[in-house]
Amino acid sequence: MSNFVSVANEDGVAVVTIDNPPVNALSFHVRKPLYEALAALRDDPAAKAIVIACAGRTFVAGSDITEFGKPVQQPELRAIIALLETIAKPTVAVIHGTALGGGLELALGCHFRIADAGAKLGLPEVKLGLLPGGGGTVRLPRLVGAQKALGMIVSGTPVSAAEAKAAGLVDAVFNGDLLAEAVRFASEIVAGGGSFVPVRDRKEVLAETHIEAFDRQAADLAKKARGLEAPLACAEAVRNAITLPFDEALAAERQLFQKLVAGDQSRAQRHLFFAEREVAKMPGKDLQKRRIERVGIIGAGTMGGGIAMAFANGGFPVTLLETGEEALQRGLAMIERNYTVSVSRGSMSEAAKQQRLALFKGSIDYADLADCDLIIEAVFEDMAVKKQVFGRLDAVARSGAILATNTSYLDVDEIAASTSRPQDVLGMHFFSPANVMKLLEIVRAEKTAPDALATVVELARRIGKVPVAVGVCHGFVGNRMLAARGAENEFLLLEGATPAQVDKAFTDFGWPMGPFQMGDLAGLDIGWRNRKARGLTAVIADTLCEQGRYGQKTGSGWYRYRSGAREPMPDLEVEALIRAKAAEHGVARRAIGAGEIIERTLYPLVNEGAKILEEGIVARAADIDVVWVNGYGFPIGKGGPMFWAGLEGAGKIVERLEYWHGQTGRPIFEPAPALRRFAESGSWEEAGGAQ
Ligand code: NAI
Numbered sequence: 001m002s003n004f005v006s007v008a009n010e011d012g013v014a015v016v017t018i019d020n021p022p023v024n025a026l027s028f029h030v031r032k033p034l035y036e037a038l039a040a041l042r043d044d045p046a047a048k049a050i051v052i053a054c055a056g057r058t059f060v061a062g063s064d065i066t067e068f069g070k071p072v073q074q075p076e077l078r079a080i081i082a083l084l085e086t087i088a089k090p091t092v093a094v095i096h097g098t099a100l101g102g103g104l105e106l107a108l109g110c111h112f113r114i115a116d117a118g119a120k121l122g123l124p125e126v127k128l129g130l131l132p133g134g135g136g137t138v139r140l141p142r143l144v145g146a147q148k149a150l151g152m153i154v155s156g157t158p159v160s161a162a163e164a165k166a167a168g169l170v171d172a173v174f175n176g177d178l179l180a181e182a183v184r185f186a187s188e189i190v191a192g193g194g195s196f197v198p199v200r201d202r203k204e205v206l207a208e209t210h211i212e213a214f215d216r217q218a219a220d221l222a223k224k225a226r227g228l229e230a231p232l233a234c235a236e237a238v239r240n241a242i243t244l245p246f247d248e249a250l251a252a253e254r255q256l257f258q259k260l261v262a263g264d265q266s267r268a269q270r271h272l273f274f275a276e277r278e279v280a281k282m283p284g285k286d287l288q289k290r291r292i293e294r295v296g297i298i299g300a301g302t303m304g305g306g307i308a309m310a311f312a313n314g315g316f317p318v319t320l321l322e323t324g325e326e327a328l329q330r331g332l333a334m335i336e337r338n339y340t341v342s343v344s345r346g347s348m349s350e351a352a353k354q355q356r357l358a359l360f361k362g363s364i365d366y367a368d369l370a371d372c373d374l375i376i377e378a379v380f381e382d383m384a385v386k387k388q389v390f391g392r393l394d395a396v397a398r399s400g401a402i403l404a405t406n407t408s409y410l411d412v413d414e415i416a417a418s419t420s421r422p423q424d425v426l427g428m429h430f431f432s433p434a435n436v437m438k439l440l441e442i443v444r445a446e447k448t449a450p451d452a453l454a455t456v457v458e459l460a461r462r463i464g465k466v467p468v469a470v471g472v473c474h475g476f477v478g479n480r481m482l483a484a485r486g487a488e489n490e491f492l493l494l495e496g497a498t499p500a501q502v503d504k505a506f507t508d509f510g511w512p513m514g515p516f517q518m519g520d521l522a523g524l525d526i527g528w529r530n531r532k533a534r535g536l537t538a539v540i541a542d543t544l545c546e547q548g549r550y551g552q553k554t555g556s557g558w559y560r561y562r563s564g565a566r567e568p569m570p571d572l573e574v575e576a577l578i579r580a581k582a583a584e585h586g587v588a589r590r591a592i593g594a595g596e597i598i599e600r601t602l603y604p605l606v607n608e609g610a611k612i613l614e615e616g617i618v619a620r621a622a623d624i625d626v627v628w629v630n631g632y633g634f635p636i637g638k639g640g641p642m643f644w645a646g647l648e649g650a651g652k653i654v655e656r657l658e659y660w661h662g663q664t665g666r667p668i669f670e671p672a673p674a675l676r677r678f679a680e681s682g683s684w685e686e687a688g689g690a691q
Helices: 028-042 077-084 102-108 124-128 136-144 146-155 161-167 178-192 211-224 229-243 246-262 264-278 302-313 325-345 350-357 383-396 412-417 450-462 478-486 489-495 499-509 515-522 524-534 539-546 572-584 594-614 621-631 641-648 650-664 673-681 684-688
Strands: 005-010 013-018 049-054 091-095 098-100 112-116 120-122 172-174 295-298 318-321 360-363 374-377 402-405 425-430 439-444 466-471
Touching: 005 028, 013 028, 013 178, 028 077, 049 178, 077 102, 091 102, 091 178, 098 102, 102 120, 102 136, 112 161, 112 178, 120 161, 124 146, 124 229, 124 264, 136 146, 136 229, 136 246, 146 211, 146 229, 161 172, 172 178, 211 229, 229 246, 229 264, 246 264, 264 621, 264 641, 295 302, 302 318, 302 325, 302 350, 302 425, 318 325, 325 350, 325 360, 374 383, 383 402, 383 412, 402 450, 412 425, 425 450, 439 450, 439 621, 450 466, 466 621, 478 594, 478 621, 489 499, 489 539, 489 572, 489 594, 499 515, 499 594, 515 524, 524 539, 539 572, 594 621, 594 641, 594 650, 594 673, 594 684, 621 641, 621 684, 641 650, 641 673, 650 673, 673 684
Parallel strands: 013 049, 049 091, 091 112, 098 120, 112 172, 295 318, 295 374, 318 360, 374 402, 402 425, 439 466
Antiparallel strands: 005 013, 425 439
């Protein structure tokens, strides 16, 4: 007996209870007494059957991931499962809450699994760049079939109890007192003398596999993996379950797991897993939060509409304010259209759509914002307009209401100063489409009250966002670094690269698309208008816009597009334009390789991140990684720009930045002191602070 594992006997059924709050992770201090308890019960004639249950809010929700990458203390999970499979009396896993990862693998070691109707079951290891290494890839296919197993393992998404029952993963689903049902279930098997075969020995379901169909499914997944190793390893392991004897498949799974766990990709993904949990750590996080029940949004354009949907999806009533009836109706109609698309795709029911729509209240009168607890402004990106809006808000908002701006670049301190309550003002920088994108930069202005910040950070989680607190600077973390990433784009073209070459270097790196494809998708006219407003120019992009080439929406931009298609096709006219501009500016053209493209785009990205860190705009380098992975598609297998800097070698980055600085004299390449310190210490924590 231990504090973490206890055993009781109920009418001949041994009830083993794991109690390791908060999620009953399979830490060493659980595994050891669990193994000992099961070994004793195996030979105990008083126990006719064994059920394994958990105290608290969930079944075992996973392994203890703090143990990853460290030497394993025996007994490991696999030994417990192997022991379970030698027990010649019925064993039953009793699942409530979530059975995830090692938790589900433990359950797969039992003869039977019963679940609470609200339970969820899954193998999410792939999200950490791993595969289920405790036999999950070999046992799950024996219950649900190889194709279903592959889908579950590669997506990492848990299934409901009902789906698990239909698939054959659980034997029974109950409402009510699950433990009592479990004891009854086990007793009935003992009394009825029913057969109980360990999962490892089940053959029927696997025998029905069509290997060609499996291989087609695996090939489809490989195409989507975008350079990630774990999904491919998952497919290989599940295939082994079909083609190899059980023990060989299990040994092969182990080898694949060991390779992944020691690799850079899994290290990167585990870094991100922890980083996303750390972001909320900030001074004041435990302060009493402000009450947020109704949310007001000003501006029903692209962002305002999306932000309003994000809150309605989180169950919040929303007041949407526009300048006039026509703009308001246009905004509301767009929201309704978006929900209608969700219904037609089957991702939302008609009833849910009606429920969401009922949460919206449209208005053209500022007085209607008086009952809002949080008001987010998403009007034109123009300081004068924003100040005017905040002045009016100041007059109508209730005392203590949080006033937020969705500005992409503007100075939030200046906006705050246009009110009499700067302590209540902050930035909430959503990303487009705001109802979909997970990242939310929360901008802490000079006078923002810590409790206002903490309230919004917590609220962000409630609407499914990943909040990162950032300080005030032009473009905050994401857009400021994006500008650094793109600063060399036109130079690369003038000096000899094509848009397609640059984009290919990006997609080969693992980005979903390169900067020129991205520009065509977003619309080149946006940057053009911005440049004009700020008195800036871009030799090639400006000309494209003057020719009416705005990107996908006009059928041409950096690329050509067939009518209605999104597939970019290289355009000889653009290449001719680039050559002409190079000649005009006296730039000699030469071949430019992928390595140079990465050095001149991603090294400045890292360098700008180092500057942001040393200026104290973010608390941790990992916060920057969270921004880039969730907002800009930085490949997760590389862990975000700051983590990747370590993989790439900070010394090398500094050296190449110095080289390009020497070549061009451009400040973008001047290595930040924090980057130099990182190159010496290998730790952003030591390198970060201004010195
Ligand atoms: P938009 O032009 O689509 O929408 C702006 C809306 O605000 C229009 O419907 C307009 O009628 C309304 N509006 C203007 N002045 C108003 C006032 N005084 N009172 C009430 N409504 C008013 O612009 P978008 O793209 O939605 O941008 C809004 C803000 O969000 C800007 O600050 C922008 O920088 C920021 N942002 C935009 C992103 C994007 O990808 N479009 C991403 C993140 C932030």
